[in-house]
Amino acid sequence: MFCDPAFAPVVEALREGLGPGGAALAVTAGGRPVVDVWFGTVDEGGVHPWRRDTVVNVFSVSKGVVATVALLCAQRGLLDLDAPVARYWPEFASEATVAQLLSHRAGLPAVRSPLPPGSLYDWYAMTGALAVEEPWWTPGERHGYHAVTFGWLVGELLRRVTGREIRDLVSGELGVPDLSIGLPRKDAHRAAFVLPPEGPPTPTDSPLAEAMTDPASVTAKAFLNPADQLVPGLPNTGRWRAAQIPAANGHASARALATLYGGLLSGDLLAPGMLARATTAHSDGFDEVLRGRTRFGLGYMLPNEVRPFAPRAEAFGHSGSGGSLAFADPVAGVGFGYTPSRTIIAPAGPDPRWPPILEALYDCL
Numbered sequence: 001m002f003c004d005p006a007f008a009p010v011v012e013a014l015r016e017g018l019g020p021g022g023a024a025l026a027v028t029a030g031g032r033p034v035v036d037v038w039f040g041t042v043d044e045g046g047v048h049p050w051r052r053d054t055v056v057n058v059f060s061v062s063k064g065v066v067a068t069v070a071l072l073c074a075q076r077g078l079l080d081l082d083a084p085v086a087r088y089w090p091e092f093a094s095e096a097t098v099a100q101l102l103s104h105r106a107g108l109p110a111v112r113s114p115l116p117p118g119s120l121y122d123w124y125a126m127t128g129a130l131a132v133e134e135p136w137w138t139p140g141e142r143h144g145y146h147a148v149t150f151g152w153l154v155g156e157l158l159r160r161v162t163g164r165e166i167r168d169l170v171s172g173e174l175g176v177p178d179l180s181i182g183l184p185r186k187d188a189h190r191a192a193f194v195l196p197p198e199g200p201p202t203p204t205d206s207p208l209a210e211a212m213t214d215p216a217s218v219t220a221k222a223f224l225n226p227a228d229q230l231v232p233g234l235p236n237t238g239r240w241r242a243a244q245i246p247a248a249n250g251h252a253s254a255r256a257l258a259t260l261y262g263g264l265l266s267g268d269l270l271a272p273g274m275l276a277r278a279t280t281a282h283s284d285g286f287d288e289v290l291r292g293r294t295r296f297g298l299g300y301m302l303p304n305e306v307r308p309f310a311p312r313a314e315a316f317g318h319s320g321s322g323g324s325l326a327f328a329d330p331v332a333g334v335g336f337g338y339t340p341s342r343t344i345i346a347p348a349g350p351d352p353r354w355p356p357i358l359e360a361l362y363d364c365l
Contacts, residue, residue: 001052004034007364013356017126021195022050023340023353024254027361028056030333036255042192042341044236054180055251056192056339057235059320060147062250063179066154067102067278067299068260068269069169074098074272078161081298085153088160091131095294096139101153102298103282106136108153109146109289110221120228122245127156137288141157143296144288147222151181151246154299166246179256181243182249191251192341194235194322205289206347222289241309248321257326257337265328265335278354279316279330292348306348310336311362323351332365 001009007027008037014025014037026033038050072320073079079088081099085106086092096106111129119125130149138146146153155166158183162169167181183191224230234240263269270278277296287294287306295302300316303309307319310327317327317336322343328335344351 001037002033002035003037007034007361009360010035010364013360015039017353019342020046021340021342022054022192023338023342024050024056025339025357026258026337028253028258028335029365031257031262031266036258038254041063041207044193045196050192051190053178053190053253054192055180055183055187055190055256056341057183057194057255058252058257058324058326058339059235059248059322061252061257061318061320061324061326062209063150063247063314063316064300065170065174065179065181065250065260065325066158066166066246067254067288068264069166069173070098070154070158071270071274071278072173073158073161075271079157081277089131089157091128093132094135095137096135098157098181099282099298100139101157102148102324103141103296104141104150104287105283106146106153107139107141107142107144108133109136109144109149110149111149111225112221115226117226117228119226120245121239123152123156123244124340125315126152126226128154129324139266142288143283143285143294145290145294147246147249147289148245150299151244151248155244155246165244167244170250172299174260176256176260176263178253179260180251181244181246183251185238185242187243187251188238190348191321192339194231194233195342195343196286197322197343211291217287230292240352252326252337254337254339255305256272257339258335259337260335261328261337262335265330265333267315269356279314279317288341290348307348309354311358319351321345323353325351325354330348334360334361336365 024038027035292306294303
């Protein structure tokens with residue numbers, strides 16, 4: 001483990017909020033690592049310690065990873081961000097553009113008809129259903145979080161223009177160790193057990209929770225269709241890890257995420273013009289799925305009312321269900337990765353573990 005002495009309060013904040021399970025935290029500042037630490041345990045019984053090579057399912061943090069690959073393809077001329085998706089994917093019936101797909105404006109956050117069991121793991125079942133789905137709104141007119149469909153939509157688009165699966169693109173194009181879509185079987189022993197939520201049930205008085213009670217709503221369909229998503233202990237199963245569910249089953253270490261976002265700030269991956277376009281708010285306002293105000297660039301989440309994950313509006317990255325977080329702050333020159341194994345579910349607002357860590361971090365800068 002490593003911590004620049006100037007950032008010791010950040011590590012202390014991490015330890016104080018640890019609780020059951022384990023977590024890792026990594027930070028780069030000014031292009032250099034300043035924090036790379038891990039604590040706690042990786043197994044369900046709380047016996048085996050977290051190690052340097054431990055990875056964990058980071059859920060929607062995966063979206064920022066997938067978006068980075070898409071932007072690299074656009075930078076290389078393989079994708080025109082303003083072109084219709086159908087130019088590259090002829091079966092795609094919607095008029096949505098590539099940029100609208102990336103910014104959650106395509107109107108395809110869910111499939112209306114119930115999908116058969118096993119669809120979550122069937123790439124062609126999901127991409128085929130989405131290709132012919134009627135948009136829930138006219139593409140470009142509104143936005144709504146494509147919670148799980150984002151990965152299949154962007155992943156299939158990338159497969160069409162590169163001939164490669166998204167898991168291969170992430171490992172081959174980004175060049176960041178311990179960062180993957182799904183998890184190869186040979187690395188299963190390195191995965192932390194994702195602990196289920198503890199304590200009182202999820203609050204039912206939020207707009208999101210209320211929308212989930214209507215099974216016909218776009219919100220319920222986005223999170224509950226296919227129903228495979230409801231299986232208890234899903235992220236700890238071999239079937240989940242073996243699949244390509246690019247919006248949700250990315251696995252990473254905190255170090256990998258801080259390295260990725262630090263690299264974005266340094267210009268190692270994206271040119272300044274491309275990064276500026278990608279981190280400008282393309283969606284800003286009421287979210288048709290999350291039922292609150294959100295902001296998105298081209299695949300990156302920007303700090304917003306539903307998920308205020310960083311203190312500066314210029315930050316970009318993505319949060320993940322259960323508490324994982326990765327972002328870059330171009331003003332502070334910070335790359336940040338946080339990977340807990342203990343799940344905390346919050347319909348809106350920050351994960352309660354984030355504020356103490358972030359307050360300590362920004363005090364140290």
